[in-house]
Amino acid sequence: MTEIYRGRRLSVNLERITLPDGSERERVVVRPGNAAVMLPLEGEHCYLIRQYRFAIDGWIYEAPAGTLEEGEDPVETARRELVEECGLAAEEMIPHGFIYTTPGFSDERIYLYEARGLSPSSEFTPDDDEQIEVVRLPVADLMAMCRDGRITDAKTIAIAYRCCR
Template sequence: MEIYRGKRLTVEKREITLPNGKRKERVVVHPGGAVAILPVEGDDCYLIRQYRYAVDDYIFEAPAGTIDEGEEPHETARRELIEETGMKAEVFTPKGWIYPSPGYTDERIWLYIAERLSPCHDYDMDEDEVIEVVRTPLRDLAAMIADGRIVDAKTICLICRCFL
């Protein structure tokens, strides 16, 4: 049974049968797919420091965004990199995908590393996003994860997929 339908999100309540035969009621969130991109230039990368209203704080993240209907993940990666950083990339290397929170959602996030960056002067940032682009040395990423400066799960996964 559908509980909620919005522009990019539906919430459904359903009865499921677990592999052990037990029946349970569960709520599943269907947000659609998304991408996360790590733009790399030499020994540095670009993260964004973005205000997130759900946690009422600014957090460091990889640029990311939702896949539009009919759009392929690599197209979304190109679009979102420009929208969130004002940069375009010549090379996008796929790094697989993740389930960010499979306990309640079927969302998949496709991961990319973007290279050969250049400024894109013809772009518009979404009006509801408060973003600062931060050039960050690659050598600092592990310490930023370890000390809690980077707490965003998709960003941590992307960094691991790119460098481990």
């Protein structure tokens, strides 16, 4: 393995791999660490965030999410990010498995949670580098937005379909 880049959040490596048929190849693998996403649900409504993302130079709707800190359990990440991004605490975090974001070149897993029993949190402290607007909308609108392309964020589509079929 040759490390091409290491940053605060991810590493990029050139790795020699062996395929199931025994042949060997070199591949670039991105290892960003894992994350957690949650869909805060309250009756027939949910909360999303509308966030500016510099990589796409635009605003998108997303379920709140964040990167796991070293040694942090995914459910704790989900609880922390719900407070940081939405100012909400949840009595219950219901797990819905995980997804691989881009398995063609990355090992990133995003753990999926449904947040229930919501209440305002006095610990609301958004990160100073995030531009976020909290949006409350009917679950039916969320699903329509996933179907018609207004929501393009893969983790948000995944958690919507896992929680709100």
